[in-house]
Amino acid sequence: MLSETLAADLRALLGDSAEVRDDEAARKSATKDFSWVSPIIHNTIPRTLPDVVVTVRTVEAVRTLARFAHERRIPLTARGKGTSNYGQIIPLARGIMVDFHELSGDLVLDDDGVVHGLPGTTWRDLFAFLEDTGREPAMFPTTLNSTLAGSVAGGAGRPGSIEHGFNHEGFVQMLTLVPVTADAEPVTLRYPDTTPHVHAFGTTGLFVRVGLQTVPARERTAVFASVPDLDAGAAMALQILQLRPPPQILAVTEPELAALFPEDPGFEPGRTNLRAVVDVANAPVVQEIVERGGGTVTGARPDAVRYLATLINNHTTVRAKAKRPELYHVLVRGNAILGKRALIAEAFEDATVQLEGIRGRGARASRPGSSRRTATTPWCTRAWTGCAPRAWRWTARTAGSCTPTCRRGGRLRTATTPWACSTPANCRGSEDRPSTDRIGTNGPCPVPPPAPYARRVSIAVPIDDLAKTAARYGFAYLVTIADDGRPHIVAVSPQVRDGAVVVGDLGRKTRANVAARPAATLVWPPTSAADHSLIVDGETALSDDVLTVTPTRAVLHRPAPAPTAGGGCGSDCVELPTASGRG
Known part of the structure; x- marks a missing residue:
């Protein structure tokens, strides 16, 4: 499809403003990401290699490349640092891979609290820039060596989303993109006009500058707790979600999955673990909620705030598969099975589960002065299992409503079971256990079976x-x-x-x-x-x-x-x- 002289043509065209490589090692390296965590994606997306990899160093190089690709009808695929989980950096039609990681820096914080930077800037560099400003990003990705443009083009929810919503809801305040057109004239957009281009995987244009909302920096701590079981932890987490300000990170993990994490004094072996990143002033409130629910706080460490970001989202899957490669994960978004651990067991007998807080009720957009409210989807439930599912299987969510669906054979139905997240008074246990197994504060709880x-x-x-x-x-x-x-x-x-x-x-x-x-x-x-x-x-x-x-x-x-x-x-x-x- 492409001329054998493509690499030579690009070198002559771009000069020192970009590096052009067409060797096999560079082409293979450019398509490496983390999509291997999903056996479905890994086994179905063609592992197509680009014809050339162009690492751009200037905005003008991006414009020149866009004009060149438009004239010759050559497909372009954008890449940041390759931390994506869903195969979006793998080219489907060869062409040119545009690597942005060297187009970085030029950070500026404006009077509206929006921080601007070049697309290849890493989040680690962004945090270093903001350190002495009294500001912090309203949200941040769980991988700090990812790039600003990569996380905007391929990310959605992240630490901070409980309070501030998703990327497209005001966090991305400004974008400058280069369209693949005859003149490749850059276009600068401001929120809400940025919305269609966020989480679009670079298909609407090549990002050359990004502006993200910051907020006043707050002092936070990471709270670790040991709780009776997943349902009890879910009940506590629902209360923690109501704190003001809301938690930055919130997760509940069953012991089988937590055992695959790095050893940490905050994890009590054999017990379900609750983790929350909260304002320091809210830490005693979290402790009260945990103890009232039959749990114990096992630690509160300000130095573990960033660490907890590596124990949510697909980091959890990566850590789990590193020790047990046969595991795969199923993601359920919404409240349908919160507090209903027995339902998960019916579908995946040997599953181990993590609940993650995604957004609080009525999360506000991050735009200054905005009172716009966003739709509410407080939780994601991830079940890691190595066995075949039984009966009805949680398989998908309906776009827009985030309603989980179930499939059995060729039949599909909507999962409407509400999340009920509490346990009997003074008792610990789950509804799938016999009533005589419930343990109260003074011994077994005499909960009789239902009567007619x-x-x-x-x-x-x-x-x-x-x-x-x-x-x-x-x-x-x-x-x-x-x-x-x-x-x-x-x-x-x-x-x-x-x-x-x-x-x-x-x-x-x-x-x-x-x-x-x-x-x-x-x-x-x-x-x-x-x-x-x-x-x-x-x-x-x-x-x-x-x-x-x-x-x-x-x-x-x-x-x-x-x-x-x-x-x-x-x-x-x-x-x-x-x-x-x-x-």
């Missing part, structure tokens, strides 16, 4: 006990009434403070509903078939996007067991009065 239900009963909850009762549950549904009289239901993570229920990060419809009709209901779903739902009715007050619900009634509710010969409904029938005195 014939009627419904309500157990009232005193307001003084509401906080303790709600702590058993991981999330709730907030029910408001729309203008047409229909209920509007959203999942929330409420907190009980001073006898009131506080809910943050509300959607537009919910805010409109409570403004017009202040009555609302919160429903915490049961954590098992034998458990109760917690239902709280109340009057609402909305202030600065925070909803305060003052309870008028609070009950534990479930279908009642079939009546006994003596009649009545036994100990289930207990009413808990509220402060208003209404039953």
Whole structure:
């Protein structure tokens, strides 16, 4: 397809502004990345080599190369440092590989807190530049030797996304790109016009300058904790997600997978591990959440903040496969299986799981002064397994809604199981274990098996006990009434403070509903078939996007067991009065 004189033509055209190589070693090295972590990608993408590799050193060299490629109809593939995981640097049609790693530096921090740099600048160099400025990137990739342009073109969520959203949601404030056209005239775009070009793998143009949002630097620490099991850790993590400011990194890892990590005093062998990077002031709050859930904080180390970034995302897969090459990973995005460890076991019998916080509810874009809210997808669940899946298998997510789907044979269905993240009061265990295996603070918990239900009963909850009762549950549904009289239901993570229920990060419809009709209901779903739902009715007050619900009634509710010969409904029938005195 290409002339045998291509390399010679490019050397003559570009001179000292670029290095041109066409030897086999350089061509093979340029296509090395980390896509080998996925057996599907590794075995299906053709390992095509480029005809030549051009390492550019100036922006003008990029323009000259783009004009040349346009004139001769030669495909271009952009490369940073080759840290991608999904094969995007592998050329599908040979052509020219454009290597940007030498086009680096020229860092500038402007008055709006946007840091600008050339595309091949590494994140390690960016952090060094910002060290004495009192600023830090709103987000950063887990691989610090990756380039700015490479992470923008190929990345999405990362440390900091819990608070600031994804790359395309205001973090990338400026892009200058060179189109592959006859004149290759650079185009400078500012957010939100940058959005279509982020995470597009360089297919819309060649990046020659990048501007990223910074924020005031904060003092953080890395908290390690040992927790009873994955579901208990998920319940704690949901509470940690509500901290303000939110955690920068949050993950829960089962012991089998944590055993494949480097040895660290923060990991207790044989126990599920929770890790969080939080503001120093929030570390005692994390400890309280962990201890309340039956866990133990095993360390808090400021020097481990960057280290924890190497134990999430595909770093986890790389570390796991280094010791057990037969493993592969399945990624489930969204809340569908949070707190439902037994569901994973049904699909992957020998899986070991890591939960990763991706974004908090209502994460804000990083643009200064922006109040735009982004869609909410707080979690990724990764299951590493070496066996064939059984029955329904978690296979994909629906674009836009991030809804996981399940496949069995040729049949496809949507996975709608909500995440229920708590365990019985004072007990530790998971729902897939017999009730006699649950261990409470004073020994085994006598949790009876579900009884046949014939009627419904309500157990009232005193307001003084509401906080303790709600702590058993991981999330709730907030029910408001729309203008047409229909209920509007959203999942929330409420907190009980001073006898009131506080809910943050509300959607537009919910805010409109409570403004017009202040009555609302919160429903915490049961954590098992034998458990109760917690239902709280109340009057609402909305202030600065925070909803305060003052309870008028609070009950534990479930279908009642079939009546006994003596009649009545036994100990289930207990009413808990509220402060208003209404039953």
